[in-house]
Amino acid sequence: MFIGAVPKEVVGQVLATVPFDAWGNVYVGCSGSFRFDRAVKMRHPECRVYSNDVSLLTCSIGALAMGREFPVKFKGALAFVEPAIDGLDFRGRVAAVMVAAAMGNFTGKNEYAQVHFRHYREHFRTFVDQALPKLDALVAEIKIEEFYAGDFLEQADRAENSGGGMACFAPTYKGGYERIYKLVNENVEWPAPKYGIWNPDSLPALIVSLEERHIPYCVISDQLLADRTPTTEWRGSNKPVYTYSSNQAASLRRRLPNEVPFKYTPVEPAAITAESKVSMCVVDSKRMTYLKNVYLTKGIEHTTGQINCLVLIDGALAGGFIFAQTRFGDKTRELYMLSDFAIARERRLSKLIPMIATCREVIQPINRRLLIKVEYIVTTAFTTKPVSMKYRGIFELDKRTADHLQYQSAVRNQSIQDVFHEWLRKYAGQGGKPDRQGQAARAEAAGEECALHDAAGV
Ligand SMILES: C[S@@+](CC[C@H](N)C(=O)[O-])C[C@H]1O[C@@H](n2cnc3c(N)ncnc32)[C@H](O)[C@@H]1O
Structure with a gap:
């Protein structure tokens, strides 16, 4: 039948x-x-x-x-x-x-x-x-x-x-x-x-x-x-x-040659306040792969981007994003965001990460390093819905197909801290449950310390 x-x-x-x-x-x-x-x-x-x-x-x-x-x-x-x-x-x-x-x-x-x-x-x-x-x-x-x-x-x-x-x-x-x-x-x-x-x-x-x-x-x-x-x-x-x-x-997780474990503290979304200090740091692709193996998937080799950034709130890890130079658009003005992830669902943390990815303070050092002048960031959401809940309100919908949406955002002429306050006001609500996945990751994270570089060192 x-x-x-x-x-x-x-x-x-x-x-x-x-x-x-x-x-x-x-x-x-x-x-x-x-x-x-x-x-x-x-x-x-x-x-x-x-x-x-x-x-x-x-x-x-x-x-x-x-x-x-x-x-x-x-x-x-x-x-x-x-x-x-x-x-x-x-x-x-x-x-x-x-x-x-x-x-x-x-x-x-x-x-x-x-x-x-x-x-x-x-x-x-x-x-x-x-x-x-x-x-x-x-x-x-x-x-x-x-x-x-x-x-x-x-x-x-x-x-x-x-x-x-x-x-x-x-x-x-x-x-x-x-x-x-x-x-x-x-x-x-x-x-x-x-x-x-x-x-x-x-x-x-x-x-x-x-x-x-x-x-x-x-x-x-x-x-x-x-x-x-x-x-x-x-x-x-x-x-x-x-x-x-x-x-x-x-059952199958194996240590991949291209991941480097490091110690970090996962953010507790409920503990984020208006006084929290937010920063961005750049890590190499092996450390980003380690985090992606913890938060996104287990035991795979990810496509690596050119620039791997972590978002820290009061020194604790909130999420990350990965940029690659665009393949189809104008390389001098457009940057492609391969991936962005938050380590917890609470307080719509997933909106904060792409917002930070687009702010002037993050993009300027990249411009200097790649000798470009990025004006907008492009990314893709795989869904059949007319909009992506993550990017809605923070990126603009540029293209819709049967199975994906293309979004873009102009570079925000704001500092990381300004963007954080905007997110807190508009999206973060009041407190939240502690994140179980984050706690598990803390227990799991072991190995060498990671030297987290300052955004200025991009
Ligand atoms: C591989 S079969 C699923 C097998 C099923 N688990 C089973 O054991 O019978 C694929 C099913 O997907 C349905 N299908 C195809 N495209 C779909 C879509 N876009 N959304 C939901 N269902 C779809 C088809 O009607 C078909 O019944």
Whole structure:
């Protein structure tokens, strides 16, 4: 019935290696047959599972599982379905979608396909009656909190907002599911969600985006990514299946030759006051890689930028940003921000870091070093949302595509301390919970002391 379901063995590997119980809220991207969604609930009944998809087949089953329904009307090449299922309720229509989706495999012009299509058509109601008990059994197993019909990238936003994690089973080839579901998509009227066609080449960027937002994740793919160590690998079918997950530190973390550990104190967001002193310092790429391995991902070799900066509040680490010279724009006027991260979610610290990255006091030493005169900073946010919550209000949206937003900001004619006070006034609110990740990092951080250079030494 479903094409491209994640192999059972892979689901087993994922359940054995990812601490879904610690996530609490598990947001699934691309639920398909709900195989993973059902398995995680069975293994961890205390977890809350939130399913997602865009296909009529999965969305209609998701609606049934939630006790909802929506209009489904067969037309065109599937117009014959309407009289065949006359009198059936939404559940019967969902069973008809199951049968029609199976007929999608037989739309070819060859005789084999045509004979099968005709057989389905002539016995459609019999097929629907046979599908009904299977549908009931499936729905009885789907114990989810919510089903979201829409782009899976938006599940990441939900995971971030609820403090949960994201398990993602996105298509492995571009436009594949649109072809698989062509018959149903073109011949059924239903309130179909809008979504961006997923390009698997965007997978590394998606992982970085989840890491930058501190969203625990597990991503399944057939790609062996150049700079990452998969958490699991399965070679049972013609193509290997890998999973990449945020917890791989526990089992697979290895010390990379290009990371240099150092001691530092993570900031306590709740302790930040108007009297706090904020500074920026430059570190080499090996120390930045060490921090990115702690806060963004575990055990990978990151793309390094040319200038790696840390933001310190009262001497404690708040986050960092990485600049590279732009590849496509005007190198003398534009600087590309490869990455920016805050070490905690509280008090919208994630907005402070890119704000500081754009201030005159940070940019001037870079101008001197690279013999350029930067006027604006450009960066990319991977999301299907119309805006990025992080950059909203502090950068300007320059370009929007199906899966990313390009933002830019003019250099702020302000000092670091001025920018900090603006952030405090507009975004930081009052205090917050201590950051658990920061505490863990403090315990973890060991090794040689880092000489943090002054901004003036860029
Ligand atoms: C690889 S399958 C998911 C497999 C699923 N976990 C399972 O075991 O059955 C891909 C699913 O992604 C859905 N899909 C494709 N593009 C999507 C998008 N942009 N957002 C959400 N779901 C999408 C397809 O409809 C299909 O059901």
